[in-house]
Amino acid sequence: HPQPTVSWVHNDKPVPSNDPRVNQPIEPAARPAQPLLGGPLEESPGGTSVFKVPKASRADSGTYQVIIKNDLGQATSSCKVIVQDVPAAPTGPLEASDVKADEITLEWKAPEDDGNEPITNYVLEKRPKGATEWQKVSAFLTTPSATVRGLEEGKEYEFRVMAENAMGLSEPLMTSKPIKAKHPFDPPSGMDKPNVDTTTEDSVSLSWEPPRKGPVSGYIVEKRPKGEKTWSKANPGTITGNSYTVKGLPTGKEFQFRIVPINAAGEGEPSEPTDVVKVQKPPTAPKILDVKKDITAKEGEPFKIVVPYMGTPPDSVTLTKDGKPVPLPSDRFDVQITPDEVIITDKKAEKDDSGRFEVALENEKGKDQVAVQVDVKGPPSSPSGPLEISNVTADSCTLKWNPPKVSKSAMLE
Structure with missing residues (x-):
């Protein structure tokens, strides 16, 4: 029979004849075919072609086809090869979806290649920033997320995760930078005065x-x-x-x-x-009670205007005379505020002090006021001239003058 040729195809792509993984056909022993006595013609022994992969990888998985042909025809055969391996690393990024003072929630995606074996679980590890040793967080994670608890507030951590199947662990996927365990917000600020x-x-x-x-x-x-x-x-x-x-x-x-x-x-x-x-009773507006509204004073002596009230003591006391403000306190006037009355003292009464005084008491809750009539009495002023003399005799004369110009407050005997 004519010597056949052998070719290989991997996933519909021809394998070059010089590919080192292909061993060329082994030639059979050279002897002609001999007819068997009383039987059919004896066939010549065949050869072999071997496709050998010394170190299989995931890329070697797929359908293999061998084609053997000569001038008389061809024969083909195929098989499916599954190369199993550990999974690829989980798909990144490995990032935090929620960060708190003592816990961080991490998320990632499944590997793009599971190694032709189902992913059974993920292994998550952590280490403080700057440390060399990894600490296992969990080896039994079945979903691509996890919450790492028991962290130290303010400390930075690195994390890595590996996928696992029946063949073993994948390469790790790491966080791109350390993550600080802290609250996602700061303490509140901007309080107004209560x-x-x-x-x-x-x-x-x-x-x-x-x-x-x-x-x-x-x-x-x-x-x-x-x-x-x-x-x-x-x-x-x-x-x-x-x-x-x-x-x-x-x-x-x-x-x-x-x-x-x-x-x-x-x-x-x-x-x-x-x-x-x-700390006191609720403040109320001062309310003036009965006040002595007619006061008679003696010139040169002090007099007082006493204003009893109820309510919260006033924050301010104002005094006017005949509509004009009188400073309080001053060289002439003192003011005293007690829990139940206000006392205004004129240290030395003058004739001009006669008139209408108004006292106003005020605090944050309101205001009240009262009018008092003051009458200052004192010696009259000198009589008005001219002093006229008439009817002069050896032992007498007549004097005539005008009365003094005094106010109604003057005391005449």
């Missing part, structure tokens, strides 16, 4: 607006006595609303208050403190 809504004998009620920056989960109210530097917490636990009443305060003592916003990242910047607040 409002003082009301006071009682032992409490102060406050309200406030949320901070302008950052999420907030609650608030802390702090207090300090007037004149002191140290702040102390005024509430147990955390306040979730935007108002709070600080109780158990000593009556009459003065305090300042401020608000500290908080969230998962920690305490934020405190608000500006309130003005000094006195």
